[in-house]
Amino acid sequence: MTTDLKLVPRLALRAQGIGARLGGIQVLHALDLQIEAGRWTCIVGPNGAGKSTLLKVLAGLIEHTGVVHLQGQPLAAWPARQRAQRLAWLGQSEGAGDDLTVWDVALLGRLPHQAWLSKPSEQDYAAVEQALRQTQAWDWRERSLGQLSGGERQRVLLARALSVQAPVLLMDEPLVNLDPPHQADWLQIVRTLVAQGTTVVSVLHEISMALHADTLVVMAQGRICHQGLCSDPQSHRALEHVFDGRLAVHAVQGQWVALPRN
Amino acid sequence: MKQWLRQRPLALAAGLVLLSLGLLALGACVGSSGLQSLREVWLDEVSRQIVWDIRLPRSAGAWAAGALLGLAGAVAQGLFRNPLADPYLLGSAAGASLGVCLALTLLGAAPVAAPWLLQLGTTGAAFGGATVAVLLTLALARGVQQTLRLLLAGVVVGVVLGAASSLVLLVQPQLMQAMQGFMLGSTAFVGWDACALMLGSWGLCMVSAWGLSPVLDGLSLGESTARSLGLPVAPMRIALVLVLALATGTAVAHTGLIAFVGLAAPHLVRATVRAGHARMVLLSSLMGGILLLGADLLARSLLAPQELPVGVLTAVLGGGYLLWLMHRQNPVAVGAKP
Numbered sequence: 001m002t003t004d005l006k007l008v009p010r011l012a013l014r015a016q017g018i019g020a021r022l023g024g025i026q027v028l029h030a031l032d033l034q035i036e037a038g039r040w041t042c043i044v045g046p047n048g049a050g051k052s053t054l055l056k057v058l059a060g061l062i063e064h065t066g067v068v069h070l071q072g073q074p075l076a077a078w079p080a081r082q083r084a085q086r087l088a089w090l091g092q093s094e095g096a097g098d099d100l101t102v103w104d105v106a107l108l109g110r111l112p113h114q115a116w117l118s119k120p121s122e123q124d125y126a127a128v129e130q131a132l133r134q135t136q137a138w139d140w141r142e143r144s145l146g147q148l149s150g151g152e153r154q155r156v157l158l159a160r161a162l163s164v165q166a167p168v169l170l171m172d173e174p175l176v177n178l179d180p181p182h183q184a185d186w187l188q189i190v191r192t193l194v195a196q197g198t199t200v201v202s203v204l205h206e207i208s209m210a211l212h213a214d215t216l217v218v219m220a221q222g223r224i225c226h227q228g229l230c231s232d233p234q235s236h237r238a239l240e241h242v243f244d245g246r247l248a249v250h251a252v253q254g255q256w257v258a259l260p261r262n
Numbered sequence: 263m264k265q266w267l268r269q270r271p272l273a274l275a276a277g278l279v280l281l282s283l284g285l286l287a288l289g290a291c292v293g294s295s296g297l298q299s300l301r302e303v304w305l306d307e308v309s310r311q312i313v314w315d316i317r318l319p320r321s322a323g324a325w326a327a328g329a330l331l332g333l334a335g336a337v338a339q340g341l342f343r344n345p346l347a348d349p350y351l352l353g354s355a356a357g358a359s360l361g362v363c364l365a366l367t368l369l370g371a372a373p374v375a376a377p378w379l380l381q382l383g384t385t386g387a388a389f390g391g392a393t394v395a396v397l398l399t400l401a402l403a404r405g406v407q408q409t410l411r412l413l414l415a416g417v418v419v420g421v422v423l424g425a426a427s428s429l430v431l432l433v434q435p436q437l438m439q440a441m442q443g444f445m446l447g448s449t450a451f452v453g454w455d456a457c458a459l460m461l462g463s464w465g466l467c468m469v470s471a472w473g474l475s476p477v478l479d480g481l482s483l484g485e486s487t488a489r490s491l492g493l494p495v496a497p498m499r500i501a502l503v504l505v506l507a508l509a510t511g512t513a514v515a516h517t518g519l520i521a522f523v524g525l526a527a528p529h530l531v532r533a534t535v536r537a538g539h540a541r542m543v544l545l546s547s548l549m550g551g552i553l554l555l556g557a558d559l560l561a562r563s564l565l566a567p568q569e570l571p572v573g574v575l576t577a578v579l580g581g582g583y584l585l586w587l588m589h590r591q592n593p594v595a596v597g598a599k600p
Contacts, residue, residue: 061486084492091490097482101536108479112492117473117540144536160483164491 012199017066045219084112098146109163150177207258289321323452326460332550335524340478353419361391447520447573478539526580
């Protein structure tokens with residue numbers, strides 16, 4: 001019996017029959033998706049494929065048809081705070097927040113763990129410090145968000161999402177504005193999280209970065225065209241197909257990279 | 263470890279409270295009969311009346327109205343995520359003006375010469391007008407969940423009701439001067455009853471805003487982020503709009519359209535400290551109280567025994583100070599990007 005359970009992959013997220021409309025236009029079409037727990041899944045596809053919308057649906061942030069299960073229970077059935085403890089979300093920067101200090105921003109990630117208006121605990125402070133150090137934002141903790149560059153800001157927002165310490169972490173284009181060394185740092189952070197059992201789902205435009213993930217979900221026109229391992233040649237073909245053959249996946253020094261094809 | 267973040271807002275709050283008390287004391291001294299009334303306050307009935315029934319309630323009322331506007335300004339700027347948002351954004355100013363305009367037309371007299379009944383009438387009319395305008399804005403915006411629609415609806419309501427007021431004034435030109443007084447704002451008619459009402463409303467709004475501050479903090483990173491943190495954004499936004507409307511309506515009803523306090527107070531605080539919204543709302547409120555009380559003192563004393571309209575002074579003082587800050591400091595201090 002125990003062995004049987006082990007054979008069945010644990011699902012962090014399961015989406016069934018997902019449809020979503022944005023501004024009157026059908027963006028997602030009856031889509032099914034299963035995200036295994038403790039793995040890094042990357043959603044890729046051309047502009048307008050519905051990647052960010054799908055991520056928002058998985059986070060329960062927009063209205064949709066169909067059902068999303070988080071850890072086996074429908075999203076809507078989770079009380080808001082408990083859901084927020086289990087599922088952290090990093091969106092494309094939509095807010096200003098210029099007046100908040102870096103420390104305050106990262107501390108917001110601890111809100112799901114605190115009673116309303118209660119003082120943060122030592123555990124909260126420790127989580128925030130750890131997250132800020134992980135993204136190398138600790139040194140500017142007293143500065144306000146408005147005083148940071150785009151890349152620095154992105155690292156603070158990432159720290160905010162990390163400080164939730166949720167078992168499921170969804171990130172929408174987390175590499176925006178990050179320079180190559182900090183992209184590499186991000187990769188390291190994700191790998192560490194996954195090694196600790198966290199489920200990571202990210203939408204990425206940097207295909208070569210996406211090819212470092214465990215699983216690739218390839219989307220086009222509001223549908224999932226392919227879901228498979230990143231090392232699987234079929235995933236590479238699907239990727240080349242949705243980008244109209246304008247890129248090609250190669251193996252370079254033991255890594256998969258996507259290069260433009262003329 | 264957290265000391266470096268907490269000390270500055272606390273120090274500023276303490277400083278603002280002390281300054282408020284100092285200005286209140288000064289408020290008891292300033293007036294056409296000068297310090298003489300204060301010296302004779304225990305001896306002479308008239309002096310007692312001057313200090314106790316005129317100067318003190320007026321000063322306390324100016325502080326309370328300023329505090330309400332400062333609070334409303336901080337809430338509006340947090341709620342609309344816009345550093346240019348001010349308490350009158352939901353059309354309450356235009357609504358209050360129209361209310362007063364109609365009340366004056368119906369009662370057919372100027373407020374300066376009016377008995378207390380009429381005074382109560384215009385106060386009630388201003389509050390009623392402000393409430394109706396906010397409700398109209400909410401109805402046009404079909405709720406409070408879309409802030410852009412709310413802003414636009416507020417602008418539309420402001421313009422339309424403003425036009426209605428102008429139309430009434432065109433038909434009743436004799437009301438022009440009384441209306442001008444209301445538009446410029448005045449703290450001259452505030453008594454203890456009005457003080458109690460404003461302070462009560464301030465207490466209620468402050469406790470509510472304090473309780474709702476995590477939502478404002480979360481919203482400053484965007485609606486989706488706030489919701490992903492498990493914050494009940496929708497009901498709390500309704501509560502925040504109610505706080506905004508109550509604070510603004512109460513202040514406008516008693517002191518008219520005081521310019522600039524609600525916009526400037528949060529910026530003046532931001533120029534000194536960076537704080538989350540819980541502290542920000544409290545500090546802005548204290549700052550607003552000081553700004554209006556200080557302006558009221560100047561209005562009484564600059565051309566004594568004549569009085570300047572306090573709204574003119576708040577605009578000049580608040581605006582001037584803000585401009586000076588903009589030039590002196592890093593542009594971040596006034597909410598701009600570097």
